[in-house]
Amino acid sequence: MWKTILRRFLIMIPEVIILSILVFLLAKAMPGDPFTGSINPKADPQQIHHLMKINGLYDPWYQQYWQWVVHLFHGNLGNSYQYQEPVTRLIAGRAGNTLWLALFTMILTYAFALPMGVFAGRHEGKLPDTIIRVYTYVTYCIPFFVILVIGIWIFGYVFGWFPTTGSISAEASGSGWLQTIGSRFYHILLPGILGALFGTVNIVQYLRSEVIDAKGSDYVRTARSKGVPSKDIYRHHIFRNSLLPIAAFAGYSITGLLNGSIFTETVFSYPGMGLLFVNSISYRDYTVITALVLIYGILNLIGTLLSDIILSIVDPRIRIE
Amino acid sequence: METASNFLNIKDVSTAFKINGQFYDAISHINLQVHHDEILAIVGESGCGKSTLATTIMGLHDPAETKISGEIDFEGTNLLNLDDDGYNDFRGAKIGMIFQDPLSALNPLKRIEDQISEVMDYHTSLSKEEKHERVLQLLDEVGIVNPKRTAHQFPHELSGGMRQRVIIAIAIACKPDLIIADEPTTALDVTIQAQILDVLRDIQKENHAGIILITHDLGVVAETADRVAVMYAGQIVEEGTAEQVFNTPEHPYTRSLLRSMPQRDNENDDLYVIKGNVPSLQKMPSTGDRFAPRIPWVPASAHEENPSMHEVAPGHEVRCTCYKEFSFPDEKGSVTV
Numbered sequence: 001m002w003k004t005i006l007r008r009f010l011i012m013i014p015e016v017i018i019l020s021i022l023v024f025l026l027a028k029a030m031p032g033d034p035f036t037g038s039i040n041p042k043a044d045p046q047q048i049h050h051l052m053k054i055n056g057l058y059d060p061w062y063q064q065y066w067q068w069v070v071h072l073f074h075g076n077l078g079n080s081y082q083y084q085e086p087v088t089r090l091i092a093g094r095a096g097n098t099l100w101l102a103l104f105t106m107i108l109t110y111a112f113a114l115p116m117g118v119f120a121g122r123h124e125g126k127l128p129d130t131i132i133r134v135y136t137y138v139t140y141c142i143p144f145f146v147i148l149v150i151g152i153w154i155f156g157y158v159f160g161w162f163p164t165t166g167s168i169s170a171e172a173s174g175s176g177w178l179q180t181i182g183s184r185f186y187h188i189l190l191p192g193i194l195g196a197l198f199g200t201v202n203i204v205q206y207l208r209s210e211v212i213d214a215k216g217s218d219y220v221r222t223a224r225s226k227g228v229p230s231k232d233i234y235r236h237h238i239f240r241n242s243l244l245p246i247a248a249f250a251g252y253s254i255t256g257l258l259n260g261s262i263f264t265e266t267v268f269s270y271p272g273m274g275l276l277f278v279n280s281i282s283y284r285d286y287t288v289i290t291a292l293v294l295i296y297g298i299l300n301l302i303g304t305l306l307s308d309i310i311l312s313i314v315d316p317r318i319r320i321e
Numbered sequence: 322m323e324t325a326s327n328f329l330n331i332k333d334v335s336t337a338f339k340i341n342g343q344f345y346d347a348i349s350h351i352n353l354q355v356h357h358d359e360i361l362a363i364v365g366e367s368g369c370g371k372s373t374l375a376t377t378i379m380g381l382h383d384p385a386e387t388k389i390s391g392e393i394d395f396e397g398t399n400l401l402n403l404d405d406d407g408y409n410d411f412r413g414a415k416i417g418m419i420f421q422d423p424l425s426a427l428n429p430l431k432r433i434e435d436q437i438s439e440v441m442d443y444h445t446s447l448s449k450e451e452k453h454e455r456v457l458q459l460l461d462e463v464g465i466v467n468p469k470r471t472a473h474q475f476p477h478e479l480s481g482g483m484r485q486r487v488i489i490a491i492a493i494a495c496k497p498d499l500i501i502a503d504e505p506t507t508a509l510d511v512t513i514q515a516q517i518l519d520v521l522r523d524i525q526k527e528n529h530a531g532i533i534l535i536t537h538d539l540g541v542v543a544e545t546a547d548r549v550a551v552m553y554a555g556q557i558v559e560e561g562t563a564e565q566v567f568n569t570p571e572h573p574y575t576r577s578l579l580r581s582m583p584q585r586d587n588e589n590d591d592l593y594v595i596k597g598n599v600p601s602l603q604k605m606p607s608t609g610d611r612f613a614p615r616i617p618w619v620p621a622s623a624h625e626e627n628p629s630m631h632e633v634a635p636g637h638e639v640r641c642t643c644y645k646e647f648s649f650p651d652e653k654g655s656v657t658v
Contacts, residue, residue, distance in 0.1 A: 218420060218422060218425040218426045219425065219427055219428040221420070222418075222426045222428075222491070223428070224381055224412065225379055225413060225418040226412065226439055226440040226491065227410065227413030228439065229409055236431075241429070315429075315430060316429075316430060316477070317475070
């Protein structure tokens with residue numbers, strides 16, 4: 001078990017190195033240089049040339065890469081052109097918001113999806129199953145941002161139940177920690193629920209068809225021939241086996257949440273990494289984009305690592321003994 | 322053939338499956354008895370209804386998709402009157418089943434020990450330690466060399482033969498009176514086959530159980546069975562002791578089956594082949610001998626309109642009267658049309 005996790009973790013190291021090289025080379029390939037924007041446009045090209053030279057920008061790429069990595073380990077990702085502050089601080093200020101929203105969305109997603117999928121599979125072809133299926137098809141057909149906009153319009157505007165922008169209200173940000181947490185939670189409720197409603201679709205469909213498959217499988221027939229009552233067959237045999245693809249999916253769903261957060265945060269003007277990413281692209285804020293791509297890339301790798309670890313916990317067949 | 326020792330009495334059982342909204346008989350009007358201390362083999366080609374009969378006795382059919390009629394009298398209880406909960410008192414406890422494909426019949430995510438002791442969870446009041454002891458004892462009984470190690474393993478770590486032994490261990494864990502073995506050796510190679518059959522025979526002797534052995538392998542039947550029932554297209558066409566069926570087969574189908582077995586002394590000859598196919602459920606004729614289309618040289622007058630079982634010797638019964646006139650086309654005295 002631990003061997004599997006360790007081995008899987010070690011595989012991640014070359015992955016991260018390759019990712020960072022790619023990100024670095026992409027950043028190098030972007031047009032412009034680091035000084036044109038930050039000094040007087042009338043500056044002497046000779047002087048820029050000199051600055052480039054003393055900053056090592058004419059060195060071979062691998063030397064520059066090494067410099068970049070050393071800076072990276074010191075938490076130095078450069079300065080944002082747009083905000084004129086260190087990228088590290090800029091991202092650190094927003095990462096919490098994104099994480100908080102993503103975690104909440106993920107918990108809600110599974111809280112909705114697992115019971116729905118099992119229930120639909122168990123009562124295949126009956127009315128509740130049909131309702132759940134119609135719901136998943138309809139949701140799947142609507143683009144995510146449209147769901148968000150409709151959600152804001154209905155619950156934020158027509159009913160006025162939820163705030164539609166920001167991560168915290170102005171009054172709460174100055175007062176005590178209880179109000180702060182309350183207000184923050186209040187602000188992620190609507191984006192979280194809408195994200196979860198959208199995120200459940202795949203999981204429900206997967207789980208439903210897995211449960212239907214498992215119901216007809218030979219090992220379930222064996223269990224029935226042992227005299228195991230129906231509800232225990234679901235609990236001990238069908239549920240866990242049906243969860244395998246969902247478990248494989250769980251880590252990747254982190255990736256999906258991050259992608260989703262770009263939509264959610266933009267539509268809700270929620271100050272997280274997704275919104276920062278979109279803004280940075282429109283302002284050509286290269287240092288921020290590079291840093292965020294690297295972070296998203298690493299989070300992706302962690303997502304797949306988590307998937308593999310979860311899968312090796314639930315499925316003995318892929319453990320390395 | 323009613324004797325004091327028969328504890329399973331299948332009377333006029335038919336099982337029909339729903340296909341496109343209509344029910345079609347997969348097995349029709351089956352009558353069979355099983356006694357203690359005997360192995361009854363049910364033979365027939367694929368699709369003749371052998372497995373359907375097994376799953377019918379086990380009550381494993383989805384009631385919405387199947388219609389079962391008749392009576393299965395098991396030690397005084399008609400199993401067909403039971404609901405699912407009532408059936409669960411018999412499944413695993415008094416009737417054990419061994420399945421065809423050992424590769425898929427075990428839950429891939431559970432340790433062997435848990436899968437064997439699960440059957441005891443529902444039918445015995447043994448403590449955890451007692452169950453553990455019993456699991457090791459069972460694994461030893463079915464010929465697993467290192468029970469302690471195997472108990473802790475997962476199905477994918479075992480070979481096909483070992484998995485089949487585990488499935489047998491599950492089936493016999495509660496010492497059932499009846500064991501239904503549905504093609505227990507089909508997926509295994511020949512040496513393992515012989516070992517598995519030995520295990521089955523030993524268990525039967527020890528527990529005084531009755532075994533229904535379902536197979537299409539006549540070699541297996543000859544080696545193990547006390548009595549044989551031959552099935553064709555959902556009906557029993559011949560029933561008798563193993564000696565009767567093998568030495569004096571009467572029904573054209575039984576004779577064709579035996580003739581289509583490779584023999585050592587005619588290895589240069591072409592193998593006999595029964596021409597044609599088993600009719601599909603939807604196309605099954607409601608009257609007449611179902612085997613008649615596959616022996617077209619036998620005149621129609623030889624068959625009964627509604628073929629019934631005829632006793633040809635004590636305990637030896639044959640369906641339809643056509644057996645009296647039947648011979649193979651290349652035999653002397655054959656009837657030509």
